[in-house]
Amino acid sequence: MRSFPALLVALVVTAMPARAQPTDAEAEVTRIDKAAGRVTLRHGAIARLDMPAMTMAYRVADPKLLDGVAVGDRVRFAADRVGGSYTVTVLVKAP
């Protein structure tokens, strides 16, 4: 059996879930709108974004971030301002 071409290996590695990335705050998911790529989070203070605790809707950088996440789940997340919209870039279930 032939070994995988290097390009295929590179594609597979790129498609694998990212390693544990730093998160900014813990939150509770209060609403998910997968079609619109939005999630509403009741979150704690986010020092890096100078944002107090609140409930707000975020865009998600990738709809796949919403896979396996349900309303009521405790999550940890990271967000950034992308094109003027607060956007969730990392979303994982809280341990």
Ligand SMILES: [Cu+2]
């Ligand atoms: Cu907020």
